[in-house]
Amino acid sequence: MIEFRAVTKRFEDGTIAVDELDLVVEAGTITVFVGPSGCGKTTSLRMVNRMIDSTSGTILVDGKDVMSVDPPTLRLGIGYVIQQAGLFPHRTVLDNVATVPLLSGWDRKRARTRAAELLETVGLDSGFAKRYPAQLSGGQQQRVGVARALAADPPVLLMDEPFSAVDPIVREGLQDELLRLQGELGKTIVFVTHDIDEALKLGDRVAVFREGGHLAQYAKPAELLSAPANDFVASFAGRDRGYRTLTFLRADVPVREVTTATLGSTVTSNGWVLAVDENRRPVGWLSPVDGATEVTADKLISGGSLYDGSSLRAALDAALSSPSALGVTVDPDGAVVGVVQADDVLKALATARAAGEVPS
Amino acid sequence: MGWLFDAENWSGATGIPVRLLEHLAYTWLTLLIAAVIAVPLGAYVGHTGRGGFLIVGLTNGLRALPTMAVLILVVLWAGIGDLPVYTALVLLAIPPIMAGTYAGIRAVEPATVDAARGVGMRERAVLLQVELPNSLPLVFGGFRSAALQVVATATIAAYVGAGGLGRYVFDGLAFQEYDQMLGGAVLVAVLAVLVDLVFVGLQRLTVSPGLRPVGTGGKS
Numbered sequence A: 001m002i003e004f005r006a007v008t009k010r011f012e013d014g015t016i017a018v019d020e021l022d023l024v025v026e027a028g029t030i031t032v033f034v035g036p037s038g039c040g041k042t043t044s045l046r047m048v049n050r051m052i053d054s055t056s057g058t059i060l061v062d063g064k065d066v067m068s069v070d071p072p073t074l075r076l077g078i079g080y081v082i083q084q085a086g087l088f089p090h091r092t093v094l095d096n097v098a099t100v101p102l103l104s105g106w107d108r109k110r111a112r113t114r115a116a117e118l119l120e121t122v123g124l125d126s127g128f129a130k131r132y133p134a135q136l137s138g139g140q141q142q143r144v145g146v147a148r149a150l151a152a153d154p155p156v157l158l159m160d161e162p163f164s165a166v167d168p169i170v171r172e173g174l175q176d177e178l179l180r181l182q183g184e185l186g187k188t189i190v191f192v193t194h195d196i197d198e199a200l201k202l203g204d205r206v207a208v209f210r211e212g213g214h215l216a217q218y219a220k221p222a223e224l225l226s227a228p229a230n231d232f233v234a235s236f237a238g239r240d241r242g243y244r245t246l247t248f249l250r251a252d253v254p255v256r257e258v259t260t261a262t263l264g265s266t267v268t269s270n271g272w273v274l275a276v277d278e279n280r281r282p283v284g285w286l287s288p289v290d291g292a293t294e295v296t297a298d299k300l301i302s303g304g305s306l307y308d309g310s311s312l313r314a315a316l317d318a319a320l321s322s323p324s325a326l327g328v329t330v331d332p333d334g335a336v337v338g339v340v341q342a343d344d345v346l347k348a349l350a351t352a353r354a355a356g357e358v359p360s
Numbered sequence B: 001m002g003w004l005f006d007a008e009n010w011s012g013a014t015g016i017p018v019r020l021l022e023h024l025a026y027t028w029l030t031l032l033i034a035a036v037i038a039v040p041l042g043a044y045v046g047h048t049g050r051g052g053f054l055i056v057g058l059t060n061g062l063r064a065l066p067t068m069a070v071l072i073l074v075v076l077w078a079g080i081g082d083l084p085v086y087t088a089l090v091l092l093a094i095p096p097i098m099a100g101t102y103a104g105i106r107a108v109e110p111a112t113v114d115a116a117r118g119v120g121m122r123e124r125a126v127l128l129q130v131e132l133p134n135s136l137p138l139v140f141g142g143f144r145s146a147a148l149q150v151v152a153t154a155t156i157a158a159y160v161g162a163g164g165l166g167r168y169v170f171d172g173l174a175f176q177e178y179d180q181m182l183g184g185a186v187l188v189a190v191l192a193v194l195v196d197l198v199f200v201g202l203q204r205l206t207v208s209p210g211l212r213p214v215g216t217g218g219k220s
C-alpha cells in the first residue's frame, strides 16, 4: 500500500508541482495518475522512490515513511519503469534485467537465471537475451524495461508513461500483457499516463490531476465516466464519455441466430450470410442474393469488430461496425455463436439502468 | 634511407631496438601517470557536474604550456635525467585524457543515468557501472590523441641527455648526419601509427558492442 498524506512539492524556482496530495493506493491494485502535461504526475510518482524529495507531507510505502530509508535501499525494493524504457545501452538485454538482483547481492548465476525467466514472463524468447537495447524495437525495449523492474520481485511498481513511445497497436498489446501479468503477480502499481483511454483500461482506480498539482478526482473508472466530480474531469474524460461508460457494463444482450456457411459451400438465403472457416471462425459477410449461390472469398465483405461477451461497448461496437448491422458474437476460441443487434444493446442498457446497475 | 636498413644500426646498446623500447617506455609510463591523474579528475567532475570550469581552465592552461620550457625548467631545478622528461610529457598528456573523460561522461544520456539511480545504484555504481562504460569511446579518443602527442614529443628526451628515438634526431642534427636524423623521424612516425593501432585494438575489446552504431555488429 502507498499512502500520500498532504504531500506538497515546491521546486527551488517556486513552481508548485504537487499541492497537498492525499491519496491511498491499495495493495495489489493498479492506480493510474492521469492529467494534462505539467500537472505533477511524474513528480508525484518520483517522490515515492525519492528520485524527488517532497517539500512537506508524508509518503508511506507499506506503512513505512520513505524519508526514513536511504534512497538506494528504498529503490531496490521498488520497481521503476521509465518512458522509453531507459535501458542501459552498454548492457545486453539479459544483463539489463539482471541489474537489480545483482545490486541486491544475488550471485551472478542466480541473477542471470532469474533474468532469463523474466524475459519469458514478458513475452520475449531467449533469442533476445544476448541482444543490446539498440537492436530492439520500441515495444520490445518496453518489455525489457518491465522485466528489469520486476526482476527482484518488488511488491511495488512505479511506471511513468511506459507505453507512450510505441504505436497504438503495440501499445494495446503491452497494456493487455500488463493486465495479464498483474493478474498473476498482484503488485501494487502506480501508472502514469496522459492518455485517458489507457487510464480507464488499466486502472482499478484513476487519479485525475489538473494543473498546479491538484487532484481533481480519485475514483474507479466507471464512476469517473458516469459521475465526474467537476467540469474539468468531465471534459478531460472526453466527449465519448457516455459511450465509454458502456466499457464497464456487463449485461445480457440477447444473442440471435445467424445463417452461416463454410467457404466453398452453396447457400440459399434471402438475408445476410456469415462465412466461416472450418473452425467456425468468421471470415466475412455475404450480402443478400436471390437464389442459390456459392460462397467464395471474392464475394465476401469483411466484417466489423467481434463481440466476446466482455462489455456492452464491445457489443455495440460489433453491431455498429458490421456491414450487416449484426454484431458477430464469438466464444473464447473465436468460433461464432450468433449475432447481437444495436437496439438490443440499448434495451439491455435501459434495463440495467432501471435496475440501478448504472450509476447516474 | 640507407641508414634505416643498415644492419649495424639494429644491434648493440644504442641500436634501434633499444631506442624503440626506451621510447615506448617513456610513452607507456607517461600515459599511465597521466591517466591516474586525469581520469579520476575528469570522471569526478563529469559525474558531479560541479567544477566544469576547473577542467576547462586546467586543460587550457596546460595546453598553453610550452613543453620545451617545462623540460628546461625542471632540468634547471632537478638536473638532467628522467624526471624532467616525464614531467614535461605528463603535463602534455593530461589535457586530452582529462577532456576526453569529462566530455565522455557528460555525453552519457541523462535518461540512462536517471535510470541507473532509479533502479537503486549508489553514486559509485552509477559512475563505474554506467557512466564510465558508456563514455569509453570518447575516453579512448582522449587517450589516442594523448598517445600521438607523447610519442612525437618524447623525442625531446634526448635533448636533455636521455634516450629514446630522439637520440637519432638530435645526434644526426649535431653531427650533420641527416640520414640518421631522417631515419629517427621515420621511426617515430611508424611508432606513432603502431601505438594508435594498439589503442584501436583495446577500444574494440573494451567498448560494449551495444555502443557501436546500429547494424555494425553486437551479436556476440
Ligand SMILES: Nc1ncnc2c1ncn2[C@@H]1O[C@H](COP(=O)(O)OP(=O)(O)OP(=O)(O)O)[C@@H](O)[C@H]1O
Pocket (backbone or CB within 6 Å): A011, A012, A013, A015, A016, A017, A035, A036, A037, A038, A039, A040, A041, A042, A043, A044, A194
Ligand atoms: N526540476 C524541476 N524544477 C522546476 N520545476 C519543475 C522541475 N521538474 C518539474 N517541474 C515543474 O513541475 C510541474 C510538474 O511537472 P511533472 O513533470 O510532474 O509533470 P507531468 O504531469 O509529469 O507532465 P508530463 O505529462 O508532461 O510528463 C511542471 O510545471 C514542471 O515544469
Ligand SMILES: [Mg+2]
Pocket (backbone or CB within 6 Å): A041, A042, A043
Ligand atoms: Mg511526466
